[in-house]
Amino acid sequence: MHKYILKRLILLIPVLLGVSLVVFMMLEITPGDPARQLAGSDASEEAIEQLRGELGLNDPAVTRFVRYIWNACHGDLGKSYTTKAPVINEIMGRFPTTFTLACLSTLIAGGTGILLGIISATHQYSFLDRFATVFALLGVSMPVFWLGMMLIVFFSVKLAILPSSGFSTPLHWIMPAVAVGYRASAIITRQTRSSMLEVIRQDYIRTARAKGQTEKVVIYKHALKNALIPVITVLGLQFGAGLGGAVVTETVFSISGLGKLMVDSINSRNYPMVQGGVLVIACVFTLVNLAVDVLYAYLDPRIKSQYGGRVKAKKLLKTTDAVKGGGDQR
Amino acid sequence: MSEQALSSKKKSMGAEKFHAFMKNKLAVAGAMLLIAMILLVALSPVLAPYGYDEQNYEVARQTPSFHHLAGTDELGRDIFSRILYGGRVSLTIGIISVGIGLLCGGSLGILAAYYGGITETVLMRIIDILMAIPSIILAISICAALGSGIVNTMIAVGISSIPTYARVFRSAVISEKSKEYIEASRAVGAGNMRIILRHILPNSLAPVIVQASLGVAQAITTAASLSFIGLGIQPPNPEWGALLSGGRQYIRDYPHMVVYPGIAIMLTVLALNLIGDGLRDALDPRLKR
Amino acid sequence: MNLLELKDLTIHYFTDEGVVKAVNGLTLSVGAGETVGLVGETGAGKTTTALGIMNLVPDPPGKIVSGEILYQGEDLAKKNQMEMRDIRGRQISMIFQDPMTALNPVLTVGDQIAEVIRLHEELSRADAYIKAAKMLEMVGIPSERLGEYPHQFSGGMKQRVVIAIALACSPKLLIADEPTTALDVTIQAQVLKMMNDLKQNLGTSMILITHDLGVVAETCDKVAIMYAGEIVESGSLEDIFLHTAHPYTKGLFESIPSLKKDTKRLKPIKGLMPDPRSLPEGCSFSPRCPYVKEKCALEDPQVTEIAEGHFVKCPYWRDVHLNREEL
Numbered sequence: 001m002h003k004y005i006l007k008r009l010i011l012l013i014p015v016l017l018g019v020s021l022v023v024f025m026m027l028e029i030t031p032g033d034p035a036r037q038l039a040g041s042d043a044s045e046e047a048i049e050q051l052r053g054e055l056g057l058n059d060p061a062v063t064r065f066v067r068y069i070w071n072a073c074h075g076d077l078g079k080s081y082t083t084k085a086p087v088i089n090e091i092m093g094r095f096p097t098t099f100t101l102a103c104l105s106t107l108i109a110g111g112t113g114i115l116l117g118i119i120s121a122t123h124q125y126s127f128l129d130r131f132a133t134v135f136a137l138l139g140v141s142m143p144v145f146w147l148g149m150m151l152i153v154f155f156s157v158k159l160a161i162l163p164s165s166g167f168s169t170p171l172h173w174i175m176p177a178v179a180v181g182y183r184a185s186a187i188i189t190r191q192t193r194s195s196m197l198e199v200i201r202q203d204y205i206r207t208a209r210a211k212g213q214t215e216k217v218v219i220y221k222h223a224l225k226n227a228l229i230p231v232i233t234v235l236g237l238q239f240g241a242g243l244g245g246a247v248v249t250e251t252v253f254s255i256s257g258l259g260k261l262m263v264d265s266i267n268s269r270n271y272p273m274v275q276g277g278v279l280v281i282a283c284v285f286t287l288v289n290l291a292v293d294v295l296y297a298y299l300d301p302r303i304k305s306q307y308g309g310r311v312k313a314k315k316l317l318k319t320t321d322a323v324k325g326g327g328d329q330r
Numbered sequence: 331m332s333e334q335a336l337s338s339k340k341k342s343m344g345a346e347k348f349h350a351f352m353k354n355k356l357a358v359a360g361a362m363l364l365i366a367m368i369l370l371v372a373l374s375p376v377l378a379p380y381g382y383d384e385q386n387y388e389v390a391r392q393t394p395s396f397h398h399l400a401g402t403d404e405l406g407r408d409i410f411s412r413i414l415y416g417g418r419v420s421l422t423i424g425i426i427s428v429g430i431g432l433l434c435g436g437s438l439g440i441l442a443a444y445y446g447g448i449t450e451t452v453l454m455r456i457i458d459i460l461m462a463i464p465s466i467i468l469a470i471s472i473c474a475a476l477g478s479g480i481v482n483t484m485i486a487v488g489i490s491s492i493p494t495y496a497r498v499f500r501s502a503v504i505s506e507k508s509k510e511y512i513e514a515s516r517a518v519g520a521g522n523m524r525i526i527l528r529h530i531l532p533n534s535l536a537p538v539i540v541q542a543s544l545g546v547a548q549a550i551t552t553a554a555s556l557s558f559i560g561l562g563i564q565p566p567n568p569e570w571g572a573l574l575s576g577g578r579q580y581i582r583d584y585p586h587m588v589v590y591p592g593i594a595i596m597l598t599v600l601a602l603n604l605i606g607d608g609l610r611d612a613l614d615p616r617l618k619r
Numbered sequence: 620m621n622l623l624e625l626k627d628l629t630i631h632y633f634t635d636e637g638v639v640k641a642v643n644g645l646t647l648s649v650g651a652g653e654t655v656g657l658v659g660e661t662g663a664g665k666t667t668t669a670l671g672i673m674n675l676v677p678d679p680p681g682k683i684v685s686g687e688i689l690y691q692g693e694d695l696a697k698k699n700q701m702e703m704r705d706i707r708g709r710q711i712s713m714i715f716q717d718p719m720t721a722l723n724p725v726l727t728v729g730d731q732i733a734e735v736i737r738l739h740e741e742l743s744r745a746d747a748y749i750k751a752a753k754m755l756e757m758v759g760i761p762s763e764r765l766g767e768y769p770h771q772f773s774g775g776m777k778q779r780v781v782i783a784i785a786l787a788c789s790p791k792l793l794i795a796d797e798p799t800t801a802l803d804v805t806i807q808a809q810v811l812k813m814m815n816d817l818k819q820n821l822g823t824s825m826i827l828i829t830h831d832l833g834v835v836a837e838t839c840d841k842v843a844i845m846y847a848g849e850i851v852e853s854g855s856l857e858d859i860f861l862h863t864a865h866p867y868t869k870g871l872f873e874s875i876p877s878l879k880k881d882t883k884r885l886k887p888i889k890g891l892m893p894d895p896r897s898l899p900e901g902c903s904f905s906p907r908c909p910y911v912k913e914k915c916a917l918e919d920p921q922v923t924e925i926a927e928g929h930f931v932k933c934p935y936w937r938d939v940h941l942n943r944e945e946l
Contacts, residue, residue, distance in 0.1 A: 018459030026475045141600035143551050145558050146574060146592035153585040203720040209675055210715075211735040211784065212707035215700070225725045244464025248555045252578075263559045266474045278471050282463045289462075301725060301768035 001304070004297060008290050019282045020072060023275050024065050030271060037081045037269060077279065078272035080265075087276040090261065095280065097167050097257035101176055101249065102242035108181030109188050110235055114228070116185070117192020121200060121227075122219055132189055139186020144245055148179035148252035165254035176253045180245055184238035191234045192227065199227040229300050236292030240285040350612035357608020363601035371417035378411035382568045391584050400590035404580060409573070409587065413594050416568035421598070423484050423569070424550040428542055430488025431549075435495025436538070442496070443503035444526055454500070457493045465490040469552055473561040480569075483562045487549045498541045502534035536613040540606055547602035554595055570595050621689075622824050623649040623672070623792055628686035628696075630664075630671045630848075633679065637896040641667040643848035643903075644686070646922070649792065649841075654818070654825040656835035656856075658871070659845035662892050665828045666716070668845075669794045671696075672826075673713055674703045690792070709739040712785035714814075716797040718778035722769035728755070728780045729765035732787055739788045754783040758813065775806035779813070786817055793818065793825045799834065811838060832875060836860065841928075844868045847893055847903040850922075854929035864925055864936040866908045902933070910938050 027034075035052040036043070043051075052058055056067060071077070077087040120132035155175060156164035166172050199205065200223055208222045209215075246259030254260070258277055265273035297303040351357055370377060379397075386406035394401045400409040442453040460468065469490035476482040506512070507530055515525055554571025556562030558578075563569035565576055570591045577587030625647040632639035641664040649655050657665050670676045672688055674695055688695040690710065695703065707713075715721040723731060732751035736742060742750065752762035758779040760772075769777055778798060785793060798814065799807040815838055818825050827839060835842055836856065843853035844867060852865035863869050870888035890907040893899055899906050905915035912935060922932045933939070 014455065015459055015462050018456070019462050022459065022463070023471070026471050030475045031477075137600060137603060138596075140603055141547075141596045143554055143571075143592065143595055143599075145555060146588070146595065149574070149578065149581055149588050150592065152581060153589070157582050157585065203715055203717060204723040206675065207715060207721045207731075207781070207784070208723065208734075210673055210707055210713045212704040212709060212738050213734065214704060222723050222726075226723070229725075240464045241466070244466040245555075247466065247470060248559055251559050262470070266470070267560055271474075274471070274474055278463060278467055281467055285464055286462045299725065301727075302770045 001294075001297070005290075005294055008293065012286060012290065015286060016283060017069065019286075020069055020279060021065065023278050023282075024068055026278075027271050027275055028061060032269060032271075034081070034271070038079070038084070072279065077276035080273050081270045082265075082268055087272050090273065091258060091276050091280055094256060094258045094261045097255060098243065098246045098250070098259055099284070101167070101173070101180065101246060101255070101257065102239055104173055104177035105180035105184060105242045106235060106239045108177055109184030109238055112181075113185040113188025114192050114231060116189045117231075118196055118219065118224065118227075120189065120193040121196035124197065129193075132193065136186040136189040136193075139182050140190070142183065144179055144183050145248040145252045147182060148175065148249060151175045151179055152252070167253070167255040167257065172253075172255075176249050176255060179252070180242050180249050184235075184242065187238060188231060188234060192231050195227040195230050196223060199223045202226070225299065229296060232292055232295055232299065236289050239288050243281055243285055243288075347612045351608050354608040354611060356604050357611070360601045360604025360608065363597060364605060367417065367598050367601060368421065371414060371421055374411070374414035374418060378408075378414045380408035380411040382412045382415035383407065383566050384411070391580065391587075393584070393586050394590075401584070401586040403577065403587055409590055412568040412573060413570070413591055416570045416573055416591065417594060417598075419480065419563060419567060419569040420550050420553065420571075420595070423480065423487065423553045423563075424546040427484045427487035427491065427549045427553070428545045430484065431491035431495045431545065432538070432542060434488070435492040435497075436499045438492065439496040439499025440503050440526060440531070443500040444507060444522070444530065453496075457496045460493045465493075466552060466555060469556060470559070470561060473556050478561050478564050480563060480567070483553050483556055486556065486562075487552050490552065491545055491549065494545070495538070495541065498537055499534070502537050503530050506530050506534040540610045540613060543602055543609055544606040547599040547606070550595065550602075551599060621648040622651045622653075622691065623647075623826075624687070624689040625668070625672070626687040626689065628668070628671060628688060629684040630667050630676055630681060631684050632681045639680075639895045640898055641681075641848055641895055642671060643898070645845075645848065645850055647843050647850055647853065649824050649826060651791075652822055652824055653841060654815075654827055654839045656839035656842045657826055657828045657845055658830060658832065658835055658842060660830060660892055662895065663845045664848040664895070665845055666796055667848075669713060669796050669826065669828060672794060673707055673711060674698065674700070675707075705739075708735045708790070709788050710790055711792045711794065712788070712790040714778075714781050714785050714793065714795040714798045717801045718774055718781050719801065721781050722777055724769055727766050727768055728772070732765075732780070732784050735784050735787050750787070751783075754787050755780070757786075757817070758783045775802050775810060778802060778806075778810055782810070782814060782817070786821060786823070789821050790823060793823050794828070795825060796828045797830070798827075800829070800831075807834075814838075832871060844871070847898055848895065849903065849932065850930070851904065851932045852930065854926070858926065858929040862926070862929065862940065864929070864931040864939055865933050866910045866935075866939050867904050869939050870907075870909075910935050 033048075033052075035048050035055060035057055038055070039048045039051050056064060059067075068078075075088050077091070079085065080087055080090060083090070116132045116135065120129045123129050151162075152164045152175065155162040162175055163172050164175075167176070205218060205223055208218045213222070246257055247263055248259070249255070250257045250259035251263055258281070262274055262277040265271070265277070379399075384407060386402075388406065389398065389402050390404055390406040392398055392402045392406075398408050398410065400413060402408055403412070438453050438457065442450040463471070469486045472486035472489055473482060476485060512525060512529060515529055520528075550570075553562055553569065554574065557564075557569050557571030558575045560575065563572045565572055573591035574588050577584070577591070580587050625645055628642055628645045629640075630642040632641060643664075645664075645668060647655070647657070647668075657668065659665050667676060667681070670681075671683055672690075672695065674683075674688075676683065683696050686696065690706070695706065698706070722728065729748055729751050732754055733744070733747040736747045736750050737744070740747070740750075748765065752765050755762050755765060760776060760779055760783075764771075769780070772780065778801075782798075795814065799810050802810060811834060814825075817823075827835070829835060839856055841853065841855055842859040843850045844859065844865065845851070846867050852859065852863075852868045854862075858864075859868060863872060867888070870886070873886040874888060876885060888907055893903055893906065899916065901914075901916040901918055902908070902920050905911050908915065910933075914934075920932055920934050922930050923934070923936070924930050925936055
């Protein structure tokens, strides 16, 4: 298992290099001169030319890319055009907010989506199933930022019970997390329902029932463990969607997270900040996907055994020793 | 003659799928909703009571009334008319960007799956890199680099969907290419291009069609998000996301300015989702229950 | 008293496309220690009958419409799910047709065997695993493999695990639904022999569902031939094999090659099994029956006992009898 994780981590390196290249190219094709931006509008031509030399902007693109990567490995993602402060500091200051939001919404989505999906599948065509279907259809059809605005209209403006902007207290968290989480929950509901329906028809479920197992254990142990395997993947993707969707959610709720930072930076053409934001989000998303894959392997022994995971087998060997020992004595 | 037999067989299979689709009430409702949407939007010059940029300060920020079905905005423009015109932009972006995604992602996926080996490895690594960036962030990055505007938005949304289509096409082609009729056509001397275009492509379309119908919905939402954060379509162009972006600052006092454009997006996306689900059930009997 | 008696059991599936009459007035009895072969073509309602005894017919759409399932004198059809859970796995066990899919892929085989033990016996977790290991040894798998997952076993091994699960709590009745159909011929014989030995050691009664008359001849004491949800002929192995009395049974025998007789050409039964949604009037075999008379399509024939314990659902059994003896 450790080998598997290590292997996956090594495989991440080319992917992240590729992402950096994409991000780097993005800045290359953007019109505008970074030196001019950084120097400010009233700088003289000589000063700009000097700055360009200092920043190494006159070097060929390959040199600059290698330097960018080298610096990125050392945690240097360049300087903000507007504040002149290192990009990484600003990003790291904002990141926890965005990460919290993504975690909260994934939590909401996982909790409600999996539960609704199970109920929906085990009570197919019942009222609850129809409710869940409509719930899910609405969820996948509403843009997150519009739902966010509707929540503000209802809970902040009409009822005045929830704050419409900021992210300082848990009370502030509710609407953004629900807005992002609802869509994800809808997707999880659909995925859980269909994979649960698929699993419930399997023969091994009938075997479990034929053993005299209670329906609860049949559903929550035998069926769910199998049905969750594809759901986990979707949950990971939804975490990424929450992370990426932060750009709109944080705009709607005026949350000063990474997403808002990126939107503001795009509007002020502060490209190193945008670049850094994309890179950090891609890194986190990739790590989350890796975690999902590891979890996947953990849940599905068919995958695990490809990587030599036999922890449980070892533990059970003691039992079989006891059988043999016991057999001898009698 | 065999050609004829083949096409008649295909027709009957298509008819059967069509029948299965028509039996799905939700899917038919979705299709009807989408057709209604398209008609409304296509006929907007005739149906819209006002021009999309017709300003009238005397009626600025009015709540919905008989004269202005969805109210007016801060410049006194009729929101209903703007939604109708905006639908042209949104739907066009949705369809064309899916076209871009299908074309680029499709060719990448097909080439990777058909040739396998090093081609596949290289292409799929590139796709992996694009997959590592959440698609909305990818779209934003491209849009930020290219600048705003309808064409750039289409390109940005289209490119951000390439990985999805590449993967769908690839897995569809891989499962199709291992079938015996491909072996048979190779045995009678058909070339690669011919096998791909005449045999593999038509037979692996089912999952692609489903993905594309859901993809249009996705593209409309992504484009609206781009416009909402100030990229994408710029005012006064009435794209749906741009309408929401413009109305956002008046949300406390005039919520109607953001309610109706959002409903337009929701209904369109809902219709496309229902159609997509219906198509999946009809085209892929394995998933039917 | 018989261990199990099915009286007039009727199970239908109520689907959108109509009522599927899977089992229609089936009567069958299994004595203690007996092995009864339930023989019929695919779609004859054999598996539904088995699921009916376990009260596991998927509902919806399936329902036990009428009839009694008397197990040791108690009607299982009247028991609720909670009462049935004590019977399943403990009193009556079932082996399913396809071992490849009958085991849960994400649980170890040890977990799956121990589960049934812990459900029905007051054992600690560790003791349950010890017993599971013994069961595994009993079906001929080294107990070291307790911690392995189903995908690490071959088909025949998986079926052994399924058998270990079924027999773990020494049930009084074992229902084996085509236990060897999905296995290779060589493995089939092994598994059958093992089942037979275990059954004998544990004193278990068995209903063996199969379409293979060869398997029946090797293992069964009694045979019941099933057609379109009904038992058309039942009796001892000898009754069925030597004194065949129903046209359908005769058709079955004539459609398998024999080594003893120099058969030039097999005589398959003409036509197909009727659609269980619209069974023919009168005798449901009449459209395919070579002995068909006018009366057959009009009224459903009565079951007659033509010799002790030999029941036939055909009034013209004498014709079949005669004909067979001619051969």
